Amino acid sequence: MSQEEKFISHLAEGQVYKKDYIIMGTGILNGEAVSGAQIKVPLKTMNRHGLIAGATGTGKTKTLQVIAEQLSLKGVPSVLMDLKGDLSGLAQPGEASDFILKRSQKIGVDYEPMGLPVELMSISKEKGVKLKATVSEFGPILISQILDLNDTQGGVISLVFRYCDTHHLPLVDLKDLKRVLQFIVNEGKAAITKEFGSVSSASVNTIMRKIIELEQQGAERFFGEKSFDVEDFVRTKNGKGVISVIRLTDIQSTPKLFSTFMLSILSEIYETFPEQGDADQPKLCLFIDEAHLVFSTASKDLLEKIEAIIKLIRSKGVGVYFCTQTPTDVPDSVLGQLGLKVQHALRAFTAKDRKAITKTAENYPDSPFYDTSKVLTSxxxxxxLITALNEKGIPTPLAHTLVRAPISRMDILTNSEIDDLVNKSSLTSKYNEDIDRESAFELLEKKMNQIEKEQEKAVLPGPSSRSKTASRTKEDESLIEELSKNTMVRQLGRTIFRELTRGILGSFTRKR
Structure with a gap:
């Protein structure tokens, strides 16, 4: 048996596919592509997550593009978080150059250029379907983790959510959350203390500063209505899975917003999708480019939340794929959950780089045909280097692979092509209308204005004053208990508070 035959036989161990699969490329031995050594990944295990790693310029993004294309052709939709802005080309056919045709011939696949069904989305100023979520949908635990709050501060957030639930105050955006926080330590202090106990002003001030930090990263565009329904990610068109490209090029410098958004999507999918069990193909795959931005800024609690979701979400038929420079960018607790590993070349310019390469090589199975550390740099x-899980969940042999070329455009769309794609979208009209309904901010402002008027009337003598005072509810009396001791002091104190707060937190007045 020749070395090539041994190589093909080695790669074929455990590679008996009864179900459908995607072809990633063909194996390379001694620097040459080996025909008959196709590297396949079964759809059945694509919900076991994955990693696409490698140095800048080695082809990570194109590999991501290939996987998304092949999934789409199999009817599997995907979500791509595009931080570099180079994935929109999926909507247009690629170019059948001589180089690509020869490459495809070596791999043993036909090259048929085509565009895939693409939906452009955004959480910022980029063109596309606007993705939003309300503060209430996040819930107190996730909001606390995103803001990196301690237990005491997290307790205040839980109190805020509880108070808003019982008093029918919708928490839609960050403005609502800030207004309720101001309320519980100022106008509503007496009522809050009576119902829940005292709340520390210092804790509220700390939470306020962290909310402002999140706002400065553009989060006010993300929190609001209309909330995005994650079921709209799971769509097909003409038998092909729709690829939702979320354009995030303008938030690279705001990693907290990116991690907030990513975790909210994962949480919503986990809470919404039904259990799917061990299906023949995934229901949805998510690809997170520049994944180090998620983990480098995440708190310990946030990392634990991500780890828990990654462990559990596969039972919903969802695969999550991280694209980053080195496997060490991903925490070991998450890395251990990843079934498919695609490792592009790494560069060793320093002693630190060489140590990182040695550590990276340890993440992959040993191979009798390769010195993994040397292959990584050459x-x-x-x-x-590719290893996946076969249909029985067993890791496949490590293979140095010539990856197939994308069938869609390996460049970005033009502005006119983007406009045309967005205008034709059925989701644009559904989600791109700004909704500013009456929520906690407006309701509290209206209530306090009403109380002020009643206070002003209360100081005037006469039977009408007595009747209005008698008609007040116990709740209103508790809200104004401290403020009603002296009208002049109350008005002066309120004015000073508003002016101080405007200087530190911005205007109370809604911008229209």
Whole structure:
């Protein structure tokens, strides 16, 4: 048996596929592509998550593009978080150059250029379907973790949510959350203390500062209505899975917003999707480019939340794929959950780089045909070390792979093509209308204005004053208990508070 035959036989161990699969490329031995050594990944295990890693310029994004294309052709929708802005080309066919045709021939696949069904989305100023969520939908625990609050501060957030639930105050955006926080330590202090106990002003001030930090990263565009329904990610068109490309090029410098958004999507999918069990193909796959931005800024609690969701979400038929430079960018607790690993070349310019490469090599199965550490630094563009899970959940042999070329455009769309795609979208009209309904901010402002008027009338003598005072509810009396001791002091104190707060937290007045 020749070395090539041994190589093909080695790669074929456990590679008996009864179900459908995608072809990633063909194996490379001694620097040459080996025909008959196709590297396949079964759809059945694509919900076991994955990693696409490698140095800048080695082909990570194109590999991500290939996987999304092949999933779409199999009817599996996907969500791509595009931080570099180079994935919109999925909507247009690629170019059948001589180089790509020869590459496809070596791999043993036909090259048929085509565009895939693409939906452009955004959480910022980028063009596309606007993705939003309300503060209430996040819930107190997730909001506390995103803001990196301690137990005491998290307790205040839980109190806020509880108070708003019982008093029918919708928490839609961050403005609502800030207004309720101001309320519980100022106008409503007496009522809150009576119902829940005293709340520390210092804790509220700390929470306020952290909310402002999140707002400065653009979060006010994300929190609001109309809330995005994650079921709209799971769509097909003409038998092909729709690829939702979330354009995030303008939030690279705001990693907290990115991690907030990513975790909210994962949480919503986990809470919404039914249990799917061990299906023949995934229901949805999510690809997170520049994944180090998620983990480098996440708190310990947030990392634990991500780890828990990654462990559990696969039972919903959802696969999560992280795209980053080195596997060490991903915490070990998450890395251990990843079934498919695609490792592009790494560069060793320093002693630290060489140590990182040695550590990276330890994440992959040993191979009798490769010295993994050497291969990691010698691979060309569009080559990768690949190991996946077979249909029985067993890791496949490590293969130095010539990765197939994308069938869609390997460049971005033009502005006119983007406009055309957005205008034709059925989701644009559904989600791109700004809704500013009456929520906690307006309701509290209206209530306090009403109380002020009643206070002003209360100081005037006469039977009408007595009757209005008698008609007040116990709740209103508790709200104004401290403020009603002296009208002049109350008005002066309220004015000073508003002016101080405007200087520190911004205007109370809604911008229209």
């Amino acid at each position: 691979m060309g563009i569009g080559e990768a």
